[in-house]
Amino acid sequence: MSEVATVATGWGLTFVVIVTYSLWVVSRGRSIGRELGIGEAQPSGLEQESDLSPDT
């Protein structure tokens, strides 16, 4: 494998791993949050909806 191909493979694999893991963490948080109804709760007072969302 040439130097350029090695670098491209290394950087590519790193991004695939990090993006896949990040998406897994976010989607798991969303799915459990939805199960618990946390994301559906209506904000009250000074709280913002984004403060309760299990999203990023």
Next chain:
Amino acid sequence: MAERTDDSKMTATPLTRVLGILGIAAVVFMVVLGLFISPPDVVQGEAVRMLYLHVPSIWIAYGSFVLTSVSSLLFLVRSRRREDGGRHYDRVAGSAAEVGVVFTGLTLITGMLWGKVTWGTYWQWDARLTTTVLLFVTYLGYLALRRLPADPIVRGRRAAVMALISFVNVPIVHYSVDWWRTLHQKASLSVGRRPEITGEMYWTLLYSALTVTIVGAWLIIHRYRVIRLEELRDEENLKMLISSRRHERSADSAADGEVS
């Protein structure tokens, strides 16, 4: 459905959103800097660009394992004193360890690819590579231990002890290149020693480390939040199970009363 309590406030996200956006912007600039602006090395040529992934990955892995150990120690000390059993520290330890394992895995992958170009082989059982793979496997074991069904406090204590034992390997990995003759080069940057690299490469490496730290912090915070949500879900499920058992028992008692 869970009522919104103070617990749900832990899912507050403005900080993580800012951190996430900052992380994406930092990664974009890291790609430009690492792949296009920083120069190729005189000896290694283009392959030197693996440095900007490989070295920051193990740094963030070390940092994560330090966080795991400190949190585990605090959990062991405080789990007897606090009402909630100090589970906050257990969650920090678990989330940091998982992120550490991901980055240790990336260190191994990028190192193998880099090794093929510079050493002519993907793998060599030398001290640095062997201790790193051992680090990866022991923390995988730690994560597996966290998944075993048990009382959360008991499981947390077992995991904390294993985290502290696993951490012994971190300095061994780091100093293995000094303690033994290895194929792996010595540390590029080390406290109290002149850096092995200079100029644009040096700054690109430092910038990459900063970027990977932002990404790692974002991941640890999110993973912490997901662990908390998992605990809330388990508590909800347990409450529902107990209530359904009570309901069944009272229905059975009523039926027995009618029969007698």
